[in-house]
Amino acid sequence: MEKRFLPFTVPSWLKWVIVCMLVVLVLIFSYGVFLYNSIQEDKTKGFTQSKQTALSETALTKVNDIQRFHGDGFYHVVSGSTKDNKEAIAFVPVDDEKDISFFLTEQFVTEDEITTKWRKTCSDCQLVKTTPGINKGIPLWEFTYIDNDNRYVFAYFYMETGKSYEKIRFKTVN
Template sequence: MITMKIRPSSLYTGPKWLTWSLLIIIIFLISCFIYMIYLYIDLKDSKTAGYEETKQQLLKANTLTDISKVETFHGDEAYHVVFGTDDQQDKIIFYPLEGKEKNLTTVNQSEIISKDAIINEWEQQCSDCELVKVTPALVEDNKLWELTYIDASNRYVLDYVSIYDGSRYEQYRLKSMFN
């Protein structure tokens, strides 16, 4: 009597194409995930590009002694909006990004309506709205607050009010084409 022992060559007896397909899909998904992380970091860095150079220029020129925050405003021209202190006064400086000569626009914070006061006034006027951000703005040499929000009609609104008295300068309401 002849007996044969059959040994399985592997524990998995499914088709090899399925294994390779799953492996390729997993590698592709991991590659996409790594690329998304890289893009996120790159976009985040480009958003704050030039902030350190602007800070160094203002500190070097003794325009400010301490800088607490830098933001960006894009209007007709792009500006870094620098919040800082000089001679014990809080100031906001609009630092233009274009051109070799920098004509700085300076605002003493003691002379303006505070950001919190503008937000409180806006909340009373637009209770069903969702605030996105509030940024100092410089439009045609007018110093303004730019209030960005979504109103009750689901429109994206850019509202420009005077930084000194809160009066409206201009307003844009953008309606979404795709809901």
Template structure:
């Protein structure tokens, strides 16, 4: 009887030890994958800044974001030598019809102006992301948000804030 209790206790200890090791390994794998993805995004942003500084009037970069549509871009914010705000669109994948392009911030709405206009028409919405982009050779602001039970992906014309395109999906 003593041997069977000792064996059951050892089995329980072994199972608990295995589960603890499994949880630690799973957490370690998730941390590794997360850091790898974050590092890749940082590298992509750094490379886009380097390209933007070489191939556009941009002289100082302050921020990067990613815009995904038909073509994906790293959007680089910064200034030219005259301190004019510029937004540069560096294609993520080199494709025949994707080129590096830029627009002066003064040619359109600022991020704050676009958000103010959007909030006037969508007061109960939960903003997830805003990023400038380029669709069909048109500069746009993309706003991603939730409202009630739907996710919305809306693009607005950069120059005027007028709705350009809208897609929504059910959260469920």
């Protein structure tokens, strides 16, 4: 008599291959989650120390936001207000022994105003982000966007006047 298999019976070697593949997929997924969390944690590393430094060494009494900026150096941009409720920005250097740069923002062009002005010159561009920055002691607005020619662009504008400071465009390679 000939031995017959049920239609749903799978050879044992195939079961082991499937189990091994599932284990490998779970390990890869777990490593991806670990790597993502590690990168996100590294992006905010030092924010607490920069916040404390800005509060103790400048006129800031309240912190609203902290961002990163890489210009002529690496800075944590601490935005907040003074005891007089005036908005201000402190650029806390992270890697260098530079002094903290502190500015009251009442004399600056606001982010909304400069964004509106920028939109008029580049209406079809896709804005990625806007960040306060500093270069050689000059406070700037950094616009990161994709222009009409599909180039990644960094545009810098003076915070005091809103005039263009510099543009850096990256070509796409096809």
